[in-house]
Amino acid sequence: MKEKVKRITIEVTDRELSYLFGAIRLGVWLEDWCAGLSQTAINTYDTHSYKWCMPVLRILDDMKKESGITEEWKEYGECDYAIEHIGKFVGEECKKNCKDWDL
Secondary structure (H helix, E strand, O other): OOOOOOOOOOOOOHHHHHHHHHHHHHHHHHHHHHHHHHHHHHOOOOOHHHHHHHHHHHHHHHHHHHHOOOOOOOHHHHOHHHHHHHHHHHHHHHHHHHHHHHO
16 A cells, blocks of 8 residues: 655755754664663564664755755764764674573
8 A cells, every 4th residue: 555645845044954864863773772781681583673774864964955954963972972882882782692692
């Protein structure tokens, strides 16, 4: 079944649009981390997260092209140290989950 296409129009400032782009990026990262933790915790893997992330990232790219705005403002998520630390933590937990299942 083909989905119905919707066209939406909103008025936002350049800064607000960069906030939205940052929120989208943070949401994709969170989805990726949650999928990794959940899947390694139960020792099962699927492509559901990937199937969600790819359309969201395509929409983000389309919005950037149409608006000419490329900045992704993330407030605290802008902190490379924090994002890297969270990503490292998730990676370590995923490895630990996999090792536990191997035992």
